[in-house]
Amino acid sequence: MKIKIALAQINTRLGDPSANLEKHLAYAQQAIQAGTDLLVFPELSLTGYALQDIASAVAHQPQPEDPIFGPLLQASQDIDLVVGFVDEDPRHRFYIAAAYLSGGEVLHVHHKVYLPTYGLFDEGRFFAWGDSVQAFDTRFGRVGIAICEDFWHASPPYILWIDGADILIFTSASPGRGVTQELKLESARWVEQINRAYANLFTSFVVHANRVGYEDGMNFWGGSTIFDPNGDLVVQGPYHEEALVITEIDLNQLHRTRARLPLLRDERTGLMQRMLERVAVANRGKHS
Numbered sequence: 001m002k003i004k005i006a007l008a009q010i011n012t013r014l015g016d017p018s019a020n021l022e023k024h025l026a027y028a029q030q031a032i033q034a035g036t037d038l039l040v041f042p043e044l045s046l047t048g049y050a051l052q053d054i055a056s057a058v059a060h061q062p063q064p065e066d067p068i069f070g071p072l073l074q075a076s077q078d079i080d081l082v083v084g085f086v087d088e089d090p091r092h093r094f095y096i097a098a099a100y101l102s103g104g105e106v107l108h109v110h111h112k113v114y115l116p117t118y119g120l121f122d123e124g125r126f127f128a129w130g131d132s133v134q135a136f137d138t139r140f141g142r143v144g145i146a147i148c149e150d151f152w153h154a155s156p157p158y159i160l161w162i163d164g165a166d167i168l169i170f171t172s173a174s175p176g177r178g179v180t181q182e183l184k185l186e187s188a189r190w191v192e193q194i195n196r197a198y199a200n201l202f203t204s205f206v207v208h209a210n211r212v213g214y215e216d217g218m219n220f221w222g223g224s225t226i227f228d229p230n231g232d233l234v235v236q237g238p239y240h241e242e243a244l245v246i247t248e249i250d251l252n253q254l255h256r257t258r259a260r261l262p263l264l265r266d267e268r269t270g271l272m273q274r275m276l277e278r279v280a281v282a283n284r285g286k287h288s
Contacts, residue, residue, distance in 0.1 A: 001252070003140050006031040006039045007224040007245040009237045011213030014048030017058055017068050017085075021046065024083060027244055028075045034246055037140070038080040042171050042211035042224075043112075043148050044096060045084040049173040050216035055126045059088035062099045062106045069099075069106075076101035080138065082145065082209075084171055086127075087111065093128040098145050098171050100138065108136040113156060114149040120175065120218065123149075135165035141251065148172040151194065161202040162269055166254055168198065170208040175218040188223050188239065200231035203257045203264060205249055212242055229257035 008027045013019045024041060031039045043049065046068060047058045060068045062085070072083060080102040087097035087109060096112040111130025115123035133156045135144040144160030144167070151157060151170045160168055174187055191208070199206040205228060212222040224237040224245055235247035258264055 001140070002248050002250050003038060004034070004036045004246060004248045005207060005226065006034070006036045007207070007209045007226070007235075007237055007243075008039060008041045008045075009210055009212050009222040009224045009243050009245065010041065010045060011220075011242055012042075012045055012048045012211060012215075014050060014215055015054050015058055016048070017046045017060060020048070021068050021071060024081075025071060025075060028079055028081065030244055031246065032075075032078050036079055036246055038082070040082040040169055040171065040207060040209040041084055042209045042220075043084045043098070043173040044086070045171075045211065047084075047086055048215060049211070049220075050218065051086065052122070052126055055086055055094050056088070056092075059086040059094055061088060062101070062109055064104075069101075073101055073104050073106070077104050080140075082169055082171065084147070084173075089128075094126070095130055096123065096127050096147060097130075098147055098169075100136070100143070100145065100169075102138060107138060108143075108145065110145040110147065112147040112150055114153055116149045133159045133163075135160050135163035141166050143167045143169060145169045145171070148174065151198070157198050157202065161204060161264070162267065165204065166251070167205045167207060168202070170195065170206060172208065172210045173220055174210050175220060185221050185239075188221050192223070192225060195225055196227050196231045196233070199227035199229060201263070203229040203254070203261055205229060205253075212240055228253050 062069045087095045098110050100108045113130040117124030142164040144165030146156045195206045209224045211220045223239045226234040237243045237245040
């Protein structure tokens with residue numbers, strides 16, 4: 001089975017979901033015309049990143065009655081969408097979230113579980129922590145979503161892999177930091193290495209959409225990528241400019257790679273569970 005995937009590395013307007021919605025719909029229409037099956041937007045693509053005190057004002061619920069999600073759900077009749085937004089739960093906690101929309105329905109919502117609150121990041125002051133990581137079924141098979149910092153920790157992609165995800169979708173608003181000798185941003189080099197490593201370790205497709213533009217003194221570098229189960233680069237978007245990057249992946253590559261390298265077959269989840277329980281008990285004893 002082959003899937004045509006598009007990565008929308010867009011610049012967003014901070015605190016203006018209506019303007020960002022128009023850009024989402026325009027990109028969706030362009031992707032539909034190109035015969036695309038799945039379109040992935042970056043982290044917080046509907047709101048912008050540096051929200052701080054206005055996070056609650058731009059929250060939306062992924063429902064047909066919502067003025068932002070209604071048109072997106074309608075568009076998802078023709079193309080599957082992954083969009084980034086601020087989600088509000090019934091008790092008025094606010095989450096950095098990503099929704100997978102397909103066939104006019106919300107198949108899954110992921111709440112970011114790791115909120116960086118160090119250096120130039122301040123997410124823990126304004127958002128609640130997500131408390132679940134799970135894969136879900138789509139018309140292309142089982143998929144998992146992680147948001148930015150989630151992917152810097154080994155546990156979320158590992159859990160998604162063990163939970164059946166063969167396509168790991170990674171959305172980010174990654175600021176540029178540092179310069180390497182290859183005249184590439186250090187943050188870009190590091191992210192690309194991580195993406196390739198996870199594709200190799202988990203013999204899975206890693207699909208990454210990163211935003212571009214400037215916001216509150218931060219520069220977002222784009223460079224969206226897809227790596228295949230061999231860890232080979234399938235496609236990469238340009239740095240520092242908006243782009244709709246479209247390519248095709250062949251899910252039969254999963255069969256070929258895992259027949260040659262049966263890491264998933266040999267993974268000992270029972271051993272992992274027992275050892276984590278042992279470590280947790282030991283750590284409780286140290287801190288009691």
